Amino acid sequence: MEYRINQRTGDRISVIGIGSGYITEAPEEEAAEALELAYENGVNYVDTVASSAEGYALYGKAFEKVRDKMIYQVHFGAEYSTGKYGWTTDAETIKKSVDWQLGQLRTDYIDYGFIHCLDESSDWNAYRENGALDHLLHMKDEGVVRHIGISSHTPELVNLALDTGMVDMVMFSINPAYDYQKGDYANGSSDERMKMYRRCQKEGVGISVMKPFSGGQLLDAKASPFGNALTQYQCIQYALDKPGVLTVVPGVSSLENMKKLLGFFDASPEERDYSVIGTFTPKNAVGNCVYCNHCHPCPAGLDIALINKYYDLAKMGDALAADHYDNLEKHASDCVQCGHCNDRCPFKVDQMKRMEEIAAYFKK
Ligand code: SF4
Ligand code: SF4
Incomplete structure (x- = not known):
């Protein structure tokens, strides 16, 4: 397993984490086996939003004994009063639902309490005005919630939440289709989306990726x-290469599914290479x-992708990225x-041309 650190929380x-949207499609025993396999292979991150209520108990049973090794995203706004997933910004409903979720998960704390799935500024206003956000913050004050997150499909909304300074983790839908304005959640231009990913990285806010396969x-x-x-591996690598991204949480619906996801770590660079999307790139x-690293290796030994990432981040004022650039073995000025x-x-x-520009910017 590979791990990345959330800079704000440590x-x-x-x-690779677990998305719960389809987990109840597997028979209970098989779902338990899939979760055990994930744990044995070092998976420690779970987005708990399931399509039906039974999903939560699966995690409670699977991870109760190793709760301190697991990290849960719990959503304040997912509710299950009908037995199926429902979305709400109503504070009282959220309160009841989160209490119920804690019981099902057999835990008394939440690693990341998420403001759940807000895409419109009217939802954001409602969430703040009707006491839902206050309840989440109150639970943080009480020590039940360790950190705050937000899930959204809209860069503009994520930026509003980041402006508050309270957010430690963002759950966002990232895949080549949405980034190139194709599909149901293709919100924001390629540029706006990439800027938001860079902002997260600059501010140390982690991104967990939902819908990596659209x-x-x-x-x-x-x-x-x-x-x-x-392929799944191309989409996972694509998401992991975006600034700020810490984990990809694809929905798991079977043991086979989980095995396939874990196969990502044995996949060759060619199997992960998604450069074919260059042929679909919009103007x-x-x-x-x-x-994407597809242009590597550089005969002069430059890490071209990393140099570009640090440059784009440094231009946004990310001092850490400028420092990382400084510490690279080879710099843009080494380009031949x-x-x-x-x-x-x-x-x-x-x-x-970019290498000239980057060398002029960093003066090395
Ligand atoms: S310059 Fe290299 S890292 Fe950047 S997009 Fe092109 S192939 Fe990928
Ligand atoms: S042009 Fe510069 S950065 Fe590109 S491969 Fe050649 S030496 Fe490396």
């Missing part, structure tokens, strides 16, 4: 908005580095302008 989070559409050539299928996103990266880049980035 939590060490597995890069609800499965990207895995099926007929359903994919690109007319081509991508307004052509020429932007997506940090061989052109190999320009020829290899599927996203048509003029990297030779």
Whole structure:
């Protein structure tokens, strides 16, 4: 397992976590086996929102004894009074639901208490005005909630929440389709979305990724908005390469599913390489580095993707990124302008020019 650290909380989070949307589709015994396998392989992060109420008890049973090793995202706004998932911003309903969720999860604390699934500013206003947010913050004061998160599909809404300074974790829908304005949750331009990811990284806020396969559409050539299928591993790598991302939490519906996800760590760089999406890139996103590494290796030994990531972050005022750049072994000024990266880049980035720009910016 690989882990990444949430800079604001210090939590060490597995890069693959568990999404709960489909967990109740598996027979109970099989779901338990899948969760055990995940734990044995170092998965420690769970987004608990299930499509039906039974999902929570599965985690309670599976992880009660190792609760201190697990990190739960619990959503203040998911409710199960009908037995099925429901969405609410009503404070009293949220209160009852969270108490119930804690009972089912067999725990008395929540690692990340999430403001749940807000996409419109009117929802954000309602959440703050009707006492839902106060309840979440009160539970944090009481020590039941350790940290605050927000889940959303809209960069603008995430930015509003980040402005408050209270958010430690963002759950966001990231995949090549949404980033390229295709699909139900393709909110915001490529640029706005990438800016928000960079802002999270700059502010030390982690991102957990939902819908990495666009609800499965990207895995099926007929359903994919690109007319081509991508693999799970390409989509996971794509999400993990975005700034700020700590973990990807795909929905798990069977033991087979879990085994397949864990296979990501045995996959070759070629199996994870998603540069084929360079052929689908919309005009307004052509020429932007997506940090995919496809242009590597650089004959002069530059880590081209990382140099670009640090540069983009430093330009936003991320002092840590500037420091990381400083500590790199090779800098943009070491570029020998061989052109190999320009020829290899599927996203048509003029990297030779960029290296000059980056060297001028950092003066090295
Ligand atoms: S220059 Fe192109 S190939 Fe290289 S990391 Fe950036 S997007 Fe990927
Ligand atoms: S142009 Fe510069 S950065 Fe690109 S491959 Fe050549 S030496 Fe490396």
